Amino acid sequence: MSSSPLASLAGKRILLGISAGIAAYKSASLARLLKKTGAEVRVVMTEGAQAFITPLTLQALTGEPVRTSLLDPEAEAGMGHIELAKWADVILIAPATADLMARLAHGHADDLLTTLCLATEARCVMAPAMNQAMWRHPATLANADRLGQFGWTLLGPDAGDQACGDVGLGRMLEPEAIFHQLSETLASSGHPSVEAMTIHRDLAGRHVVITAGPTREALDPVRYLSNHSSGKMGYALAAACAARGATVTLVSGPVSLPTPPGVERQDVTSAEEMLAAVESRLPCDLFIACAAVADYRAAHVAEHKLKKTEDESGLTLALVRNPDIVATVAARADRPFTVGFAAETQSLETHAGSKLERKRLDLIVANDVARGDRGFGSDDNAATLLWRERDETRRQPLPLQSKRRLADAILDHVVERLP
Template sequence: MNLLGKRILIGIGGGIAVYRVAELTRLLKKSGMEVRCVMTRSACEFVSPLTFEALTGEEVHTELFDLTGEREMGHIQLARWADAVIIAPATSNLIARFAHGIADDLLTTIMQVCDKPVLLAPAMNSSMWDATATQHNINTLLQNGISVVGPEAGELACGESGAGRLSEPRAIISALLPLLTKQNLNGQHWVINAGPTVEAWDDVRLLTNRASGMLGAMLADLAVIKGAEVSLIAGPGTPETHPDIKRFDVESAKQMHTACKHEAAEADVFIATAAVSDFRFDKVCQGKLKRGDTTSMSVNMIANPDIVAEIAAMQKRPTKVIAFAAEASDHIEHARAKLVKKGVDAIIANDISNMGSDKSNGWWISDTETFAIESVTKFEFAQSIINHIMEN
């Protein structure tokens, strides 16, 4: 999704985890968002406002009774300016004040008038997090439509272990993205496979290909951000994906076949981006096969299942089954032949030269239309594919 120009207000609470909010701020800015910060007095005891002014290029707001700001009702203007609000770290004290409508400083007053999406990222001692009052307050805020990410379990600043760690900055951003995106795919289940498969010859050697899994991972991320329930069957090397994705890491074509058919049985959309090995070794040798004195060797290969064709032929099939065809030449001609042979609803032809790179372009081909998907990056390519699936 295009994050350029999205406006994020970060409300920074007073806790030791505040230092990690600096990295969150940097990542938001790097993504092209505009960021402004409001710090509580307690937060200023841990980190100077100058830190966040340097990261955002904006004045950090700390006081409710800033006369210049309040002539323009500064707290209301900040709430209206934002597309979304992140509270990090959301301390037990802040959570309680938000839940009970207390407005006694700038941040809590902003929350009183805020009608934009709010994401809380709690961080505190595990005993405080588990306390009945804190859980009651969190449930109150959830019922009021506020989103929560974390906290994570692990070693805490106090030396204890348990739930209470601030979520990683990238996890917070992943939780933020759906709040900035229309949930067009809400209620749908999408299944996507991605990456290469590997076929063992012996316990050392493998047969595989150059696929990176980048495109499939991007499609999965975009679909879940737009509200879909997403299952990703990921071959080796497929990049890390959104935490809300139900991910199955597999190696061989047979493993991918089993996982895809299981998940596709209840899916609305199936997208086959994976570069599945067409063949596997008839016999897998134990240990390491010795070369010996031979100068040549013959092996017997057997065909792997055609995953997308089998899913397209299922009695209870997904509403839309989309295949991919990586070709070296005559892309549209070969893709049309595969469209008929596999029985899919559409097929996307792309060039093998893009395998493993960040570049991608190709053609969308169905029974009724053929057109070029003009793009530069894989991310733009993925966005175009998602948009076209939604429109058809």
């Protein structure tokens, strides 16, 4: 493993393909970022891409001539397209339009860029960019899945405002996000990392609501009750669901994490706020309650800061129970498939199994937070999945691994059981 993901790009030969999307103007920034790491960058543009950005701009940024035509007599005298295909360590297409994805998914080689992609043995990565309705179309989702089967890594797309005025999933990731995800993908001896891959589109068309992070329950204007949850597991699950094609709503307690690409995020503070936000997004197909919700809150929040008194007996706080968010969702008449989490310090499976039964969950993820190498605040975790099948409790241990890999392992089990 490289000491830094960014070091994985130094010296790499990257062929940057640009197709005919409005996001092509961002490719100039991407080329500049790649060059700054010490990568060699050559650019191939489709005919349509040149309507959005000129080859001269990319040539100035890379210091290399830009190729635009398959039938360039000067280049093809030496079979230039084959030479380029062999030269590249990585082919990165950004933006990749719906049309280009369709042509690559079906083996077309009708211009220089698609021909290179069929002729290369390099790592192939693309950043899709299109209107949100085009991305959601079954044909595009099927093409994305087919490209994954062919070994392509898809970075994004992202959600947000689009050039056409629509809002939704389909816009190209920002150049910095593509740059960092590509770095992570290549960090492990050139092999793809699960973190950056979109191979399975098995949640396409599904709406997933996920809670993440801690809640904070106010005692007075400056103090609160909370816990050590970092939100990393919930955010990893949100990223994994989006990568599998789901529409994802992430209801997050206070954390210092960036929103995963393609995910709608709503920030909340207290358990009551979290429940209200979740209920406002229902019904959904899948609910994953990953947040570490405070079980209790103050019966009365002090209007002013509580002062230390001379009484040596200490301070007594009156607490009341918070709403049980996952049990509330699981009890609905239109209940989604409901996944809970059990963070325990002892008798892991006993406590988790009891929670599975009492709260009528479809699956529970149990993890031991007493160990220092996993759980709260860590980038890694291990878990045991518990579920009911034919009146028996079944279990599946998942070994210690990155939380992003663990998220995909959990989703593999969830997808098998989704109605």
